[in-house]
Amino acid sequence: MIRQNLKLTLAEKLYFPAIFKGMLVTLKHLIRPHKRVTIQYPEERRDKPAGYRGFHRLNKDEQDRIKCVACEMCATACPANCITIEPVPTPPEWTDRERxxxxxxxxMLVCIYCGMCEEACPVDAIELTKIHDWAAYSREEMIWNKEKLLKMYDITTDEKVMAEMGLTLNPKDKKTAA
Ligand code: SF4
Ligand code: SF4
Incomplete structure (x- = not known):
């Protein structure tokens, strides 16, 4: 309620009621501490829920080769137009694919993390991980190339590395973990 012709009492002028109210709140928390809601990031991290969409990785097959067949379905599906692919023919010994x-x-600065690329991929070669906090010194560094995307596969399928980052391994990666 708005007080008309506001006239402060002497106690109000001295801020006593406000200070007393504040002290009561502090005292209440001291006596009955509430559950801590903050964490010591980055030493402590919260695990992300299933389906969380962080930075991408390019998956590898059982022979440790890149899974991608350069069909460009992901780039076509991408609403942000942030995927660039240049295909080449595979080596002759790769008999299971042509590109x-x-x-x-x-x-990664243009990506909107919608997951459409992952949905569109016919061979499960691109996937969004739970990693979201990857800093860089320049915009150029945030354009991740093939090597970096494959490195992300190595990181996110290594149970020990993931545990150090406070993240759990995706159950489907268990069999491929070192
Ligand atoms: S998550 Fe969405 S915006 Fe990002 S690369 Fe994939 S399709 Fe494009
Ligand atoms: S859709 Fe999959 S296989 Fe096709 S280019 Fe993208 S990542 Fe590679």
Whole structure:
């Protein structure tokens, strides 16, 4: 309620009621501490829920080769137009596919983390991970290339590394973990 013709009492002028109210709140928390809601980030991290969409990775097959067949379905599906792929023919000994990406870039600053690329991929070669906090000194560094995206696969399938980052391994990665 708005007080008309506001006239402060002497106690109000001295801020006593406000200070007393504040002290009561502090005292209440001292006597009956509430559950801590903050964490010591980055030493402590919260695990992300299933389906969380962080930075991408490019998956590898059982022979440790890039899974991607450079079909460009992900780039076509991407609403942000932030995937660049340059396909090349596979080496003759790769008899299971004809193309692979020579270049595979994702501009992580343009990406909206919608997951459409993952949905569109016919061979489960691109996937969004739970990692979201990856800093860089320049915008260029946030354009992740093929090597970096494959490195992300190594990181996110290594149970020990994931545990150090306070993250749990995706159950489907268990069999591929070192
Ligand atoms: S998550 Fe969405 S915006 Fe980001 S690369 Fe994939 S399709 Fe594009
Ligand atoms: S990641 Fe999947 S959808 Fe994208 S080019 Fe490679 S195989 Fe095709």
């Amino acid at each position: 692979m990406p020579e270049r595979f870039d994702i501009n």
